[in-house]
Amino acid sequence: MSMTMNLTTASLALRAAEALAENLPTIKALTPVTRERAGxxxxxxxxxxxxxxxxxxxxxxxxxxxxxxxxxxxxxEATVSLTDLVHGALVGASDVLGDGVLGDQRVEDAAALFGDPDTAVVELFDGTELAGLFGLRARRGSTRPGSAAAEDVSGRLGRINDVEMALTVEIGRTRMPVRDVLNLEPGAVVELDRSAGAPADILLNGRLIAYGEVVVVDQDYAVRVTQILDTPDIVA
Structure with a gap:
């Protein structure tokens, strides 16, 4: 990777870390500082x-x-996952990266990512104490905005911009014998396989792409997207 790209990624990582720090739910404000050494x-x-x-x-x-x-x-006192706690902060960091989609957040060992020499690392300080690290690495082979490759991809995608697809929100499913279906009457209650408050599935042409919560907007039902699935997590 060129020195120019290193400097660009480092600058972008610092800006993303600043947005992350602003949105992290901590009592004290964190100060991002570019890490001088790798890893x-x-x-x-x-x-x-x-x-x-x-x-x-x-x-x-x-x-x-x-x-x-x-x-x-x-x-x-509630049991809240780490990914839920930092979701808003990561969304804020991703907003700095331009137009795109932030995939599913997961907890895993990130030693390989932080140890990659192409990763720009930013330290997050709580006063004088190191509170955490933020790392950002450009994906190999990704196109840069304004490049010929990016414009070519954009042009080809433009051909299908007007193609309509069915977006479906599913709050749950159940299996019933035919006799029970035939006995359904107005007022009957059908129990679904989803607990109250669980996220709804958002499907594009029958394919699960995201999760959301059902809301009401101007007396109409709507769905607020809470999580977009990364490619490996999408199932048919």
Missing amino acids: AAGVDVSAAVVATFVGASSYDMAMAIVDGSLLAPAAG
């Missing part, structure tokens, strides 16, 4: 939150917290 020496990144941003330029990103109690006040 994650001194920081446990075995349970980092990792996600992929897919756009004209695509990136892998990861965030590791040094002290879990940093986010504890936001969770309160």
Whole structure:
């Protein structure tokens, strides 16, 4: 990777980390500082939150917290997953990367990502103490905005912009014998395989692509997208 690209990724990583810090639910504000040395020496990144941003330029990103109690006040007494706690912060970081989609966030060992020399690493300081790390790596082979390849892809995608597809929101399913279906009457209650408050499935042409929550907008039902699935997680 060229020095120009390294500087560009480092600058972008710092801006993304600043947006991340602004949206993290911590009591104290965190200060992002570009890390001078590569890797994650001194920081446990075995349970980092990792996600992929897919756009004209695509990136892998990861965030590791040094002290879990940093986010504890936001969770309160409820059992809230780490990915849920930092979801809004990662969305804020991804907004800096341009047009695109932030994939599913997952907790995994990010040593390989932080150890990659192409990864720009930013330290997050709580005062004078290191509170965490943020890493950003441009995906190999991704196109840059304004490049000939990106414009060619955009042009080809433009040919199908007007193609209509069926978007379906599914709140649950059930299996019933034919006799029970025939006995259905107005007022009958059909129990679904989904608990109250669970996210609804969002399907595009029958393919699961995201999760969301059902809301009401101007007396009409709508769905608020809460999670977009990354390609490996999408099932037919």
